Amino acid sequence: MSLDISFIGILIGSIMASSVPLILAASGELITERSGVLNLGVEGMMIIGAISGFALMVITDNLFIAIVGSMLSGVIISLIFGFLTQSLLTNHVATGLALTIFGIGLSAMLGKNFVGIPGKEFPILFSSLRESIPFFGPILFGHSIVLYFAFALPFLTNYFLKKTKLGLIVRAVGDSPVSASNQGINVIVVRYCCILYGGAMCGLSGAYLSLIYTPQWIENMTAGRGWIALALVVFATWSPIKVLIGALIFGGITILQLHMQAIGFRIPVQFLSALPYLMTIIVLVVISRDSRKIKLNTPTSLGRIFYKEK
Amino acid sequence: MATDLRISNISKIYPGCIANDNVSLQFKSGKIYALLGENGAGKSTLVKILSGVISPDNGEVFLNEKNLKLSSPLDAKKNKIGMVFQHFNLFETLSVFENLSIDATEDNKSLRVRINEIFKKYNFSIDLDIPVLNLSAGQKQKVEIIRCLLRSPKVLIMDEPTSVLTEQETEELFISLKKFCDEGILIIYITHKLKEVLSLCDEVAVMRKGKVVSVSQTQNEKVETLANKMVGQKLAKIKKKINISKNKDEIFKVKHLNFYSDDPFETNLVNLNFSVKKGECLGIAGISGNGQNELFQILSGEIITPNTSIIFRNKEIAKLNPKQRREYLMAFSPEDRISQAAVPELKIYENVALNNFKASNFFEKGLVNERKIKDHSKKILSDFSVNTDNVELKSQFLSGGNLQKLILGRELITAPELLICYNPTWGLDVGAINYIHETLIKINDQEKSTILISTDTEELLKLSDRIAVIYKGKLSKIMSSEEVTPEKLGVLMGGGSID
Secondary structure (H helix, E strand, O other): OOOOHHHHHHHHHHHHHHHHHHHHHHHHHHHHHHOOOOOOOHHHHHHHHHHHHHHHHHHHOOHHHHHHHHHHHHHHHHHHHHHHHHHOOOOHHHHHHHHHHHHHHHHHHHHHHHEOOOOOOOOOOOHHHHHHOOOHHHHHOOOOHHHHHHHHHHHHHHHHHHHOHHHHHHHHHHHOHHHHHHOOOOHHHHHHHHHHHHHHHHHHHHHHHHHHHOOOEOOOOOOOHHHHHHHHHHHOOOOHHHHHHHHHHHHHHHHHHHHHHHHOOOOOHHHHHHHHHHHHHHHHHHHOOOHHHHHHHOOOOOOOOOOOOO | OOOEEEEEEEEEEEOOEEEEEEEEEEEEOOOEEEEEEOOOOOHHHHHHHHOOOOOOOEEEEEEOOEEEOOOOHHHHHHOOEEEEOOOOOOOOOOEHHHHHHOOOOOOHHHHHHHHHHHHHHHOOOOOOOOEHHHOOHHHHHHHHHHHHHOOOOOEEEEEOHHHHOOHHHHHHHHHHHHHHHHOOOEEEEEEOOHHHHHHHOOEEEEEEOOEEEEEEEHHHOOHHHHHHHHHOOOOOOOOOOOOOOOOOOEEEEEEEEEEOOOOOOOOOEEEEEEEEEOOOEEEEEOOOOOOHHHHHHHHHOOOOOOOOEEEEOOEEOOOOOHHHHHHOOEEEEOOOHHHHHOOOOOEHHHHHHHOOOOOOOOEEOOEEOHHHHHHHHHHHHHHOOOOOOOOOOEHHHOOHHHHHHHHHHHHHOOOOOEEEEEOOOOOOOHHHHHHHHHHHHHHHHOOOEEEEEOOOHHHHHHHOOEEEEEEOOEEOOOEEHHHOOHHHHHHHHOOOOOO
16 A cells, blocks of 8 residues: 555545534534533434434435435434423433433334445535546545535534624523523523534434445444534534534544554554544643633533523 | 603512512602612512513503513513613623624624713723623623613613622712613612612612512611611611730731632632731621632632641641641631532531531441431521521521521531631621621620621621721732721722722
8 A cells, every 4th residue: 555645635535524424413512502402412313313314215215305304303303302401391411311322222223124225326526526636636526515514514603603693692592591581582492493403413414424424224323423523512612613623633543543453553453443532632622721712612501401480 | 751660569479488469669760769678578579570581470560651561571671671680691701792782683883883872971991892701790780781771771770789899880880870860761779788779769669578668758768767667677786896906816827828720710819918816807808709719718728729828826727628627626608608608408417517527526437426416406506596496407498597597607616716707698688697797796705716708898897807908819908997998998999099
């Protein structure tokens, strides 16, 4: 294997592809958490998105329906979480954990008949440019539309939170739901919307896995990516751009250590496998040292139950 | 145009408590009205109803003879009723401008223009682009007021606005309020501070136990008459005899106390030096957030700072933890009764057992000696006239005053040589405050010492022998209580100089 320049280009392209599920799920969860809701059900919502996307693809043979359907399934399952935590005032942590366990179980049951069915090829954009431009071709072109969306998402999220009125309202609710309510903002509605949006993004993230990244259904195929996404949000101190950086580092080292294992580096495999987790945490902790900024970005009311005085 | 606000037969009942009992009041613009009452008298409930935060079980509100349906804060906003809450309703992590723009309908540019107009008109000046958590309490309040003014209100309700302000800030607030009043805004001023009612307001309604007990012109009232109406009984006056004798031993001495923190919510302390004599009360004044929390935690041993020397009864204790300090006969009463001084979910006797000593034998061979603790607790309850004798009661069901008595009792029953307390009467009503004050004076009479960190100037002047002011983590020179006036304290608390 030669480390020529086109190989590095392909390597970077594959790193980008592997970080897409993390970017999508973490960006969605970031909005949810910014409104003060801690949804630990990311993994569960992702896996439900993965199976419903794949099943819809097999049944309808239409990738568009499959993608939209996966997002809708994420919305529906997050609606359960929203109803429990916002309307019935259950504990965020316990409900989120239950959601993950429920999602994994349900997806395994639903997916029984879909194991072993081959996936369908997902259309990629600018495939001719990919081949014709050395190095930059495989990086910039020849990806699915979902990947382009995922890489735009952190910037859109940042713009939404910082520059728009709605983003301001989301941040205000996360900072102090009581004050927001006293200012006439409907806290419950805002939080429901953020929860459902988070669900949609997690659903999409799952569908990316089962339709695009590894087009097939395997039980438990999210393999803990939901938890990584959750951790990314916290270690990135609720900043969308840092989520992107964290996801790329994680994806990058995951891919690199696989190559290192293949080449046969004399480093214990266990250590190499642990490397992505370690490096991501170290890098994000180092770039998020400013305690002042952390205070300003952290949703003060995160995970706390809000109920309106009557 | 004149504004006329009428409240008619408002009732609000919570389980086990009648918050508002058939309250009827009338307000007209051009005057400042005071709503006076102790904690729990129902003032806050009434203003929450007026601002649409809660809805009444019964009764109606009329603005210029129009019946208002106030079922949400939005309704109050639409009807031009503005409200400045006691606990600020601001978003700490958002910038001042973001806080103001959140419910504005215009674009940011014209909003900035309007805010600057208000700044000019009322002589305000606040940086619009810094986060609210960097503002002082007075500035935060101004942000709240500006938020109301942006909606050109007809009615402005202020809920205990001066509890966090310095004397100067209070004066500035009063000037602004009088200006608003002249411009035709109807002002309702909620407070339990009698002097403010007399100096600011034209009419005063007194509430007690959910009912309006009197409405009168303030010019016909005095502090004593209002206090009696508010409490419903005659109150004894308390004033300590200041005792400063130069030749008493110093029992407690702090040198080179420095504290540095990265946390933007904490205040750094810069080279504090002070000492306390036997039988003396040293008062430390200041507006909250100027380092009192940090100072209390360092004195109690929750935070250990390097290179600080704390001598107590001729021993160096700067490296000892709170428990070890207690063994040397120090006692502590933190500001936050619910989360720092006591565990609300625990029963009274369990809370008493938290403060255990080698000598008290609450625990034997790792087991809890329940009988001993209960007997000890009963003694505290009766010695400190806590309003219950049931030691099995969960502490959260005690009122603030009774909980404070329990905490002080727990700390004092071991006969400590030095008691350090922080805002011991915060949020209590007049009766409980009187009891706590008497207790603190009694401690000094028994030749024991106290350090009283408080944000209540009146309390400090009443109880302290010497007073220093803490401002932005620095301590002023220590003055004898006789030479201190509220005005001087106010200047120092606001960062000024009196020399």
